[in-house]
Amino acid sequence: MSIEFCQRSIDRQIAEYLCRGARDEPGVLVRSVVSLLSQAVGQGHVCLDLEEIAGEVVRIPGREEPLRLPGIVNLLAALRSLPTVGRPGEHRPLILDEAGRLYLYRYFRYELQLAEAIRARAAMETGSPDEAALAEQLDRYFVPDESGEDRQRQAALTALRRGFSVISGGPGTGKTTTVVRILGLLLEQTGGERMRIAMAAPTGKAAARLASSIASLRESLPCTEEVKHTVPSQVTTIHRLLGTIPNSTGFRHNARNPLPYDAVIVDEASMVDLPLMTALVTALMPQARLILIGDRDQLASVEAGAVLGDICRAAESPGSAVSSIKGCVTVLDRNYRFGDGSGIAALSRAINSGDAGEAIRLLGDPADSTISLEATPMREAVRKRLASPVLEGFRPYLEAEAPEDALRLFERFRILTALREGPWGAAGMNHAVETLLHEAGLLKADTPFYRGRPVLVTENDYIHKLFNGDTGIILPDPETGNQKAYFAAPDGTVRSIPPEFLPAHVTAFAMTVHKSQGSEFDRVLMVLPPEDTLLLTRELIYTGITRARQAITLWSDEAVFSAAVKRRTERRSGLRERLVL
Numbered sequence: 001m002s003i004e005f006c007q008r009s010i011d012r013q014i015a016e017y018l019c020r021g022a023r024d025e026p027g028v029l030v031r032s033v034v035s036l037l038s039q040a041v042g043q044g045h046v047c048l049d050l051e052e053i054a055g056e057v058v059r060i061p062g063r064e065e066p067l068r069l070p071g072i073v074n075l076l077a078a079l080r081s082l083p084t085v086g087r088p089g090e091h092r093p094l095i096l097d098e099a100g101r102l103y104l105y106r107y108f109r110y111e112l113q114l115a116e117a118i119r120a121r122a123a124m125e126t127g128s129p130d131e132a133a134l135a136e137q138l139d140r141y142f143v144p145d146e147s148g149e150d151r152q153r154q155a156a157l158t159a160l161r162r163g164f165s166v167i168s169g170g171p172g173t174g175k176t177t178t179v180v181r182i183l184g185l186l187l188e189q190t191g192g193e194r195m196r197i198a199m200a201a202p203t204g205k206a207a208a209r210l211a212s213s214i215a216s217l218r219e220s221l222p223c224t225e226e227v228k229h230t231v232p233s234q235v236t237t238i239h240r241l242l243g244t245i246p247n248s249t250g251f252r253h254n255a256r257n258p259l260p261y262d263a264v265i266v267d268e269a270s271m272v273d274l275p276l277m278t279a280l281v282t283a284l285m286p287q288a289r290l291i292l293i294g295d296r297d298q299l300a301s302v303e304a305g306a307v308l309g310d311i312c313r314a315a316e317s318p319g320s321a322v323s324s325i326k327g328c329v330t331v332l333d334r335n336y337r338f339g340d341g342s343g344i345a346a347l348s349r350a351i352n353s354g355d356a357g358e359a360i361r362l363l364g365d366p367a368d369s370t371i372s373l374e375a376t377p378m379r380e381a382v383r384k385r386l387a388s389p390v391l392e393g394f395r396p397y398l399e400a401e402a403p404e405d406a407l408r409l410f411e412r413f414r415i416l417t418a419l420r421e422g423p424w425g426a427a428g429m430n431h432a433v434e435t436l437l438h439e440a441g442l443l444k445a446d447t448p449f450y451r452g453r454p455v456l457v458t459e460n461d462y463i464h465k466l467f468n469g470d471t472g473i474i475l476p477d478p479e480t481g482n483q484k485a486y487f488a489a490p491d492g493t494v495r496s497i498p499p500e501f502l503p504a505h506v507t508a509f510a511m512t513v514h515k516s517q518g519s520e521f522d523r524v525l526m527v528l529p530p531e532d533t534l535l536l537t538r539e540l541i542y543t544g545i546t547r548a549r550q551a552i553t554l555w556s557d558e559a560v561f562s563a564a565v566k567r568r569t570e571r572r573s574g575l576r577e578r579l580v581l
């Protein structure tokens, strides 16, 4: 195997800077390794596994001869001889650990701090000592079902008893239902007011979704009105909770100024990267409880790490038997929304187990119209093939009068893509959809902010309270007739701003699967390119498919789909091992 360097200038600069002491041929070697580390971090890995690259051939841009890296012993020796490389515990720009993992110092420190904080919290027993009272409470909240195995009840028990717990499950497995019951249980246990609980999610959209679920589920809790009223209804973004500081990567809340909460619950935790998760756990009070909710099978965070996945795997690993992380993770696997036999549920299971053949069989089953597979059309045929799903999917919102109706109806259908650019990427699809809708007379795409243009915000704007991932629609103000960008607020109301004030945004008929994390739509058309690429992974396919509540159509060639389902995203990190110490 040879390693391709898609070296960015930043990787080269970092390597030059960190390898100042290294000269001549060994200097080229260590500079290359450090460049590879920087590149790996850019791709989402936390560290570089030297075992994996030892003995491999590296092609370096601008250098004719490829470089063969030495075997692991010599490679480790070469790196250890550098003044910039230290061992764990030392304060050097690069850290080489005992397992041959090379880190940028910052990431090593994050990983170590996160593992230590989680282990300490996992070892913390927080539950009420009154077992009989606890059993009575749990029976009230979780009416035993015929299966005899109630994972939701188990998840709640863990959340009540331990300082750290994780609830992982796909859409519709009852994560939100369980969280709301945990809220009721926690508040009951402590007599309501004394328990200070914060709820957060990585994006504004995910926060809004959780807030509205809590509002609708709270009334059904089997507790007193008094307890119901103390159930918190606010969900914030993690950045807001921690308090961002302009032009700094630090937060207002940290170990010296901890968050004033007894329990912090984080939804959509698979989207949280290593630096942010570390910032969050280090900002908790020593006795505070942390509950993470998410889907371990989804795409990992955009930035470095796969924290939720690593935690879940650590809890399952054989080594965890003697560690505090054992028993902290509950996986919910029963689909209450569709039933386990539904097409989308069965398809997600086949994909998660890497069984592409079964997934293709399910997709081809004519008896199930909720899931289907069609070959990706050639570039020239894309628009023709899009016409029917696009007109059907987008007509209702474009014909709606009131902004709140348009926003609600827009959630019915979305095109998700694997790629950002190109004819099968979000950019190409958006262009094709715009043209189709324009030709059909459903919109007039003659100005940037035409009536009906859906926009997806791509950065956080604290002034206008718009966040990365928020989706709005340009519509005329009923009173003035001027175009405005309308957004659904977390409380269910609609608000608007003049389109000129919009932060960075893109058109949103189609969006990448990455951007769709934290959202769900009734029907989804997911588009894979006709050629296989390394970006197509099992996690990407699973995440895209599970965005659909009712029906999914997949455009993909069978070979491309199979290759993708078999390809797992592996993010290098040492977190799993550090958690089971």
Ligand SMILES: Nc1ncnc2c1ncn2[C@@H]1O[C@H](COP(=O)(O)OP(=O)(O)OP(=O)(O)O)[C@@H](O)[C@H]1O
Pocket (backbone or CB within 6 Å): 152, 169, 170, 171, 172, 173, 174, 175, 176, 177, 178, 336, 337, 520
């Ligand atoms: N134990 C249960 N018995 C019966 N129905 C349940 C149970 N748990 C959840 N449900 C129902 O299943 C549906 C999905 O539950 P919920 O929204 O809590 O799942 P979720 O995992 O949070 O899904 P998503 O990730 O899509 O938000 C809801 O309609 C809920 O009422």
